Each structure stands twice: as structure tokens, then as C-alpha cells.
Amino acid sequence: MKMSALRLLWVPVLLCVTHAWLCHGACVEVDSDMEAVKGKGFKLGCISCKMRGEVPASATVDWWFRAKGESEFAHIYSYADMTSYIMDDRFDDRLAWNGSKKTDDVQDGSIFILNVTFNDTGTYRCFFDRTLVFPNYEYRTNATKFININVVGKATRGMASIFSEIMMYVSIIGLQLWLVVEMVYCYRKIAAAGEEALRESEAAYLAITSESKDNCAGVAVAE
Numbered sequence: 216m217k218m219s220a221l222r223l224l225w226v227p228v229l230l231c232v233t234h235a236w237l238c239h240g241a242c243v244e245v246d247s248d249m250e251a252v253k254g255k256g257f258k259l260g261c262i263s264c265k266m267r268g269e270v271p272a273s274a275t276v277d278w279w280f281r282a283k284g285e286s287e288f289a290h291i292y293s294y295a296d297m298t299s300y301i302m303d304d305r306f307d308d309r310l311a312w313n314g315s316k317k318t319d320d321v322q323d324g325s326i327f328i329l330n331v332t333f334n335d336t337g338t339y340r341c342f343f344d345r346t347l348v349f350p351n352y353e354y355r356t357n358a359t360k361f362i363n364i365n366v367v368g369k370a371t372r373g374m375a376s377i378f379s380e381i382m383m384y385v386s387i388i389g390l391q392l393w394l395v396v397e398m399v400y401c402y403r404k405i406a407a408a409g410e411e412a413l414r415e416s417e418a419a420y421l422a423i424t425s426e427s428k429d430n431c432a433g434v435a436v437a438e
Contacts, residue, residue, distance in 0.1 A: 261324045261341035263358040274345040276324035282337040
């Protein structure tokens with residue numbers, strides 16, 4: 216019986232493990248950072264998730280750049296058939312693919328800029344051209360994202376980062392205070408319940424004792 220119970224317990228565990236192997240990571244569209252540091256590397260993030268994750272697809276990604284003070288976008292990078300191409304001399308040997316690997320079904324079209332310069336300040340445009348492959352037809356769709364990049368000489372902390380850190384500490388302190396209050400409340404409740412139980416036990420004992428005395432008195436009178 217014990218062996219059968221153990222085997223039954225292993226069934227859901229094995230099912231969970233199998234399910235974990237079969238599932239794929241979810242796609243989440245996260246905004247790119249917007250501040251780069253001169254002389255450092257910088258990731259230009261661009262994610263475009265499929266609306267139908269189960270449908271096979273292929274996608275190409277093109278990056279365009281409009282420098283600060285310019286009016287037109289210039290084609291700087293292209294990624295298709297798992298091959299990348301640098302299209303602008305200003306970025307020769309400075310751009311590298313940092314998106315989806317070993318698949319034509321590209322959802323992360325991020326690229327990495329090496330040795331950032333002040334001339335890299337401006338607006339970048341990321342363009343996804345995707346083809347969804349259904350059993351009887353193909354459906355073409357596209358997505359465009361714009362990223363404004365500012366290049367600085369030294370990294371600075373944004374107000375959002377500082378505010379998030381402050382809120383984290385406030386949350387930790389608040390949770391600790393709440394825990395202390397809960398512990399005090401529970402202790403008092405347990406103590407009150409214990410005292411009430413003692414009073415009830417004492418009352419019951421006195422009642423039993425009084426009843427016993429009355430019974431003994433009744434027996435004595437009868438005799």
C-alpha cells in the first residue's frame with residue numbers, strides 16, 4: 216500500500232516536470248534604456264511579441280538612425296535569415312546583434328553598440344517585418360518602435376531609480392512594522408484565550424467540587 220501511494224505521489228511531479236520541459240518562455244515587451252555612456256557599450260532594446268505565440272513565423276529587423284539636429288533617418292542595420300548587415304559607415308564594427316538567437320522567428324530585435332560616442336545621440340527606429348504562416352495562407356504584419364538615446368560622459372542615476380529604491384526601503388520597513396503589530400496582536404489574543412480557558416476550567420472545577428459536596432451532604436443526611 217505504501218509503495219502504491221508513493222507511485223501515485225510521483226505522477227503529478229513527473230507531469231509537472233514534463234510540462235516545464237515542453238513550455239517556452241513568455242515574450243514581454245520591455246522598453247529600452249535611454250541613457251548611454253561615452254566609451255561604453257549600450258544595448259538598444261527592441262522587442263515585438265507575436266499576438267499568436269503558437270503560430271510559426273519569420274521576421275526581419277531593420278534599424279534606422281536620425282542623429283541629433285538631422286531631419287532624415289538613415290538605414291544603419293539589417294537582420295534577416297539569421298544574418299546581420301551594417302548599412303552605415305558610422306557604425307562599422309560597432310554594431311552587434313543582441314536579439315533572438317538561432318531562429319527566423321525573431322521577437323527580440325535588440326542590437327548592441329560598441330564604444331558609444333556623443334555622435335550616437337539621437338532617435339533610433341526599430342522596424343519588424345513579420346510573416347505569420349497559417350496552414351492555408353500567410354499573413355504579413357509589422358511593428359515600429361522609436362527610442363531616443365542621450366549620450367552622457369558619466370553615468371547618472373535617474374529619479375525613477377532613486378524613487379524605486381526609496382519605495383523599496385519604505386515597503387520593507389512597513390512590512391516589518393506590520394509583522395510586529397501582528398505578532399503583538401496574536402500574542403494578546405492567545406494570552407486572552409488562555410486566561411479565558413483557565414477561568415472556565417476553574418469555574419468547572421468549582422462546580423464539580425460544589426456538586427460533590429452537595430452529594431456528600433445529601434448522603435450524610437439520608438444516613
